[in-house]
Amino acid sequence: xxxxxxxxxxxxxxxxxxxxxxxxxxxxxxxxxxxxxxxxxxxxxxxxxxxxxxxxxxxxxxxxxxxxxxxxxxxxxxxxxxxxxxxxxxxxxxxxxxxxxxxxxxxxxxxxxxxxxxxxxxxxxxxxxxxxxxxxxxxxxxxxxxxxxxxxxxxxxxxxxxxxxxxxxxxxxxxxxxxxxxxxxxxxxxxxxxxxxxxxxxxxxxxxx
Numbered sequence: 001x002x003x004x005x006x007x008x009x010x011x012x013x014x015x016x017x018x019x020x021x022x023x024x025x026x027x028x029x030x031x032x033x034x035x036x037x038x039x040x041x042x043x044x045x046x047x048x049x050x051x052x053x054x055x056x057x058x059x060x061x062x063x064x065x066x067x068x069x070x071x072x073x074x075x076x077x078x079x080x081x082x083x084x085x086x087x088x089x090x091x092x093x094x095x096x097x098x099x100x101x102x103x104x105x106x107x108x109x110x111x112x113x114x115x116x117x118x119x120x121x122x123x124x125x126x127x128x129x130x131x132x133x134x135x136x137x138x139x140x141x142x143x144x145x146x147x148x149x150x151x152x153x154x155x156x157x158x159x160x161x162x163x164x165x166x167x168x169x170x171x172x173x174x175x176x177x178x179x180x181x182x183x184x185x186x187x188x189x190x191x192x193x194x195x196x197x198x199x200x201x202x203x204x205x206x207x208x209x
Contacts, residue, residue, distance in 0.1 A: 015141050020189060022097060022149030025180040029102040034146060035179070041142035047131035051116030054135040055171055059104040067164040068156070068176065069098050075155045097151045101178030106161065107136055108171035132174050139177075149182035 039056055047053060059065055098104070109132035112118075112125070121127045140150045158173040167173065192198050 011145075015144050017187070018185070019140055019144045020149070020182075020186055022151045022178070022182045023190060024183040025097045025100040025102065025149060025151075025178065026183060027100055027102055028181065030148065030180065034148065035103060038139055038142050038146070038148065038179075042135045042139035045131070045135040045138040047116070047134070048121050048127040049116030049119030051110075051113045051119075051121070051128060051131065053110045053113045053115075053128040054132040055108040055110060056135075056139075057106045057108065057165060057167075059106055059165065064164060065098070065104055068104070068153075068161065071156055071160050071164065072096055072098060072153060075157055079155060096153045096155070097178040097180075098153065101151065101180045103179040105177040105179055106165055106167075106173070107132060107175040107177065108162075108167055109174050110170055111172055112170070129172060129174060136175055136177070143179065147181065149180060151178040152176070153178060 035058075042054065042056065043052065045054070059068065109129045111128060113128065136152075143150050153176040156173075156176055161167075161176065162171065162173045186193065189199070
C-alpha cells in the first residue's frame with residue numbers, strides 16, 4: 001500500500017479499491033501528527049442533526065491492550081467452537097492485528113448526545129450509531145490515502161470492552177481498530193485470497209422496485 005497520488009483524477013475510486021481490512025502491520029508507530037490528521041478527517045463525516053456522536057479513544061495502556069487481547073481470545077474460542085463454522089478453515093485465518101499494530105483505537109457512539117438536540121433521531125435513534133459508522137469509514141479512507149492500514153477487530157463482547165476501557169455508560173461500543181503501516185499492499189480482500197469468501201458481481205446487490 002502506497003500513498004495516493006494527489007493529482008489522481010479518479011482518487012475516490014482508487015481509495016475504494018485500495019481500502020482493505022489489514023491484519024499484518026509493521027510495528028513502527030506513525031508520527032503523532034499523522035494519527036491526529038486521521039482523527040481530524042474522521043470528524044468531517046456527516047452526522048444526524050450535526051450531533052457528532054463519535055468518540056475515538058486511543059488505547060495506549062499495555063494493561064488495557066492485554067485485556068482486549070484476552071477478550072478477543074475468549075470470544076474467538078467461542079466462535080471457533082460454534083456451529084456452522086468449518087473449524088479448519090476458521091482456525092487458519094488471522095482475524096486480528098492486535099499484537100503487531102502500533103496503534104489501537106476504540107470507537108464509541110454516544111447514545112443520546114445533547115449536541116444536535118435530537119434532530120432526525122426521534123423515530124430512528126440508531127442513526128447516532130450510523131453516524132459513527134460514517135466517521136469510521138471516513139477515518140479508514142483517510143488512512144488509505146496516506147498509506148496507513150486499518151483493521152477492524154469485531155470478535156469482541158461490547159459490554160466487556162466498555163468495562164475494560166472504563167467507557168461512560170452513555171457510550172455504546174462500535175469498533176476496535178488496529179492502525180499502522182501494513183506489511184504489504186493487496187488488491188483483493190484477505191478473506192478472498194484465503195478462499196473464505198468471494199465478492200459477488202456489483203449488480204447482484206442492485207434492486208429496482
